[in-house]
Amino acid sequence: MDSEPLRPADDGGSAARQRAEKLQAAGLKVTAPRLAVMEYLESNSTHPSAERVFADLRERHPSLSLSTVYKTLEAFLRAGVCRRIAGEGTRLRVDGTLHPHDHAVCRSCGRIFDVAAALYPRSRPPAQLPGGLAVTGVRVEYDVICSACATPGHLAIGVAPHKGKNRPDAVRAGVRTTNSTNKEA
Numbered sequence: 001m002d003s004e005p006l007r008p009a010d011d012g013g014s015a016a017r018q019r020a021e022k023l024q025a026a027g028l029k030v031t032a033p034r035l036a037v038m039e040y041l042e043s044n045s046t047h048p049s050a051e052r053v054f055a056d057l058r059e060r061h062p063s064l065s066l067s068t069v070y071k072t073l074e075a076f077l078r079a080g081v082c083r084r085i086a087g088e089g090t091r092l093r094v095d096g097t098l099h100p101h102d103h104a105v106c107r108s109c110g111r112i113f114d115v116a117a118a119l120y121p122r123s124r125p126p127a128q129l130p131g132g133l134a135v136t137g138v139r140v141e142y143d144v145i146c147s148a149c150a151t152p153g154h155l156a157i158g159v160a161p162h163k164g165k166n167r168p169d170a171v172r173a174g175v176r177t178t179n180s181t182n183k184e185a
Helices: 014-025 032-043 050-057 066-079
Strands: 083-085 093-095 101-106 112-116 141-144
Touching: 014 032, 032 050, 032 066, 050 066, 066 093
Parallel strands: 101 141
Antiparallel strands: 083 093, 101 112
16 A cells, blocks of 8 residues: 655644744654644644554554654653653553643543643642652642533442443533543554
8 A cells, every 4th residue: 555655734834833843942853753743732632542643643644653653652751742641541641731730530431631720729849759759740630520420429439430421521611621531542
């Protein structure tokens, strides 16, 4: 099968230029796969796994491999271009939103919500923890049951959350919902 070389989407050039500058400022070489993955992360707020990034990009970029996506995401993580987030399972999941925010993870469906950090201000973290551990940042992750999964009485201790399939997204002030579930490619 003949495949075209990997190219970022044509957006008039300014966004592609900004992405290239962002990669260079992070000390990364500008490559077509890196530009495509960065564009995807900037336009996608679902906290995707590497498998999801690959599945969503491979139709437009048939020469892209899953290995390249993993290597690209790892390079982005090391350079601070995106951040690793916890999710269910052991899959690498990333967040392309770098502005200060926390996460709320529904323990029923796995959906991850961005929560504006300013909504719940916290005190300044210490510069160092015992054992000589230098603090470089703080992340807050709330364990939640989203409104789509909530059923009367399930929030009581020891009661299992709702496992229904068709749950609408909930959008509340300061909380951005995503459709990231455990149904990854």
